[in-house]
Amino acid sequence: MRSNTLALALVASLGLGGAVLAAPPTTTSGVIKSIDAKAMTVVLQDGSSYTVPKGVDLKAFKAGEKVTITWDANGKKKEASALKAG
Numbered sequence: 001m002r003s004n005t006l007a008l009a010l011v012a013s014l015g016l017g018g019a020v021l022a023a024p025p026t027t028t029s030g031v032i033k034s035i036d037a038k039a040m041t042v043v044l045q046d047g048s049s050y051t052v053p054k055g056v057d058l059k060a061f062k063a064g065e066k067v068t069i070t071w072d073a074n075g076k077k078k079e080a081s082a083l084k085a086g
Contacts, residue, residue: 029068050080
């Protein structure tokens with residue numbers, strides 16, 4: 001009986017570790033400070049920088065515009081999965 005309890009505790013702890021790794025994306029709102037279409041990056045006025053996937057039309061956005069960015073951390077990079085005005 002004791003060995004079953006230990007095995008279940010181990011399985012449960014491994015399951016919780018996976019839940020931490022699968023964290024939902026973060027959403028941030030701010031005003032665009034600059035856009036670099038060549039590097040595919042957007043910098044907000046607070047200094048945070050986001051890499052935008054290729055295929056996103058950055059011409060639709062301009063400095064001074066308020067945006068909402070949905071992003072995930074990849075190491076030290078913030079990779080945007082969505083960028084929308086407002």
